[in-house]
Amino acid sequence: MPDLLARYGMEPDPAGYERSPGNSFVHMVAELLQSLDRPLSTLDTVVLAYHLPDLKIAEAASGYVATVCPGEPDVFSVSEQGVGAPFTALHILDRLRAAGERRGAVLVLDQSTAHYHDPDTRERQIRDCAVLLRTGEAAGADSTVIGEVVQEPVDDPAEALLAEARRLPDCRIVVGARLAEYLTPGQLAAHGIVAGPDRHLCTSPWLALADVWAPDRTTIVADYDPHAALLFRVALHPADAA
Numbered sequence: 001m002p003d004l005l006a007r008y009g010m011e012p013d014p015a016g017y018e019r020s021p022g023n024s025f026v027h028m029v030a031e032l033l034q035s036l037d038r039p040l041s042t043l044d045t046v047v048l049a050y051h052l053p054d055l056k057i058a059e060a061a062s063g064y065v066a067t068v069c070p071g072e073p074d075v076f077s078v079s080e081q082g083v084g085a086p087f088t089a090l091h092i093l094d095r096l097r098a099a100g101e102r103r104g105a106v107l108v109l110d111q112s113t114a115h116y117h118d119p120d121t122r123e124r125q126i127r128d129c130a131v132l133l134r135t136g137e138a139a140g141a142d143s144t145v146i147g148e149v150v151q152e153p154v155d156d157p158a159e160a161l162l163a164e165a166r167r168l169p170d171c172r173i174v175v176g177a178r179l180a181e182y183l184t185p186g187q188l189a190a191h192g193i194v195a196g197p198d199r200h201l202c203t204s205p206w207l208a209l210a211d212v213w214a215p216d217r218t219t220i221v222a223d224y225d226p227h228a229a230l231l232f233r234v235a236l237h238p239a240d241a242a
Contacts, residue, residue: 005116013117020113021128025054025061028130029107033068040134042071044101047092049078049085050109051201052118065107073105082120082225083178083202084151086133087232091149093135106133110203120201127199131206147218147235154231157224158182164220164233165191171235174212176205176223179231196223209236 005012025048033040046065054061062075069075078089086108093104108131112121120126135146154160157179165173173193180188180195188195194212196204205221213219215238222233 010116012115013122014115016117016122017113017115022055022113023111023128024056024059025050025109025111025130026056026059026064028109028111028128029061029065030068032107032130032132036132040070040105041103043069043073043103043105044071045093045096045104046073046075047078047089047104047106048075048109049089049106049202050111051079051082051085052111052114052121053079055111055113069105071103074101082227083176083204083223084225084228084230084232085202086206087149087151087221087223087234090133090135090146090234094146094149097135097146104135106135107131108133108203108206110201124201125199126201129200129203129207131203131210133206145237147237149232149234151230151232153229154224155229156182157231158187160231161193161222161233162187162191164222165193168218168220170217172212172217172219174205174209174219174221176200176208178204178226179222179224182224214238 046069066072066075078085081088086106089106110126110129112126112128175193176196177198177200194208196208200207205223209221219236220233224231
């Protein structure tokens, strides 16, 4: 591993590696699927969305997911976009849905274990976490219809989000911890914005969404990648309103 990291100008961090919990993608996905209230229905496509790569590459998480999910779905990954990875994954599923692959899911994965120092996970003490986002046809109260997915460069992420809140006052807004850092408590309260938990990266807004999701109105989910200065947001519509 040190030789591999050296090729990319990176230093190994054995002490940090040893302190981490060491949960692989396969381990987290297995625990998540076992905890579901009811089994998954047949899937066409599953996208893994994450910031850090899998701890145990040899486990081939995509192959495991294809085996344990009903329908033998196609499985691939979206990464190297920070907190934007789940948004890109949903955009891809939306395009695949238009092409006929209507039954999809995103597995959002936060992993804290790496062989090198990653400031986004180490300095923020990120927790291992897995979240399942299920998309599908407009049938059933638990289905989600994806609306507009936007990725845009912004100079002021707070103002960009608040402008969206003023434009769509009837929508519920949920934001990740990275975006919430740019908003004051007063701004959050004034617009009823729900902030995701700290110590989470990609999973933060989606954990908050799970707590407040209800098939009563459109929900805007948003987050911000400060490295690329990109604001990500997606509109999620209850299936019976799509």
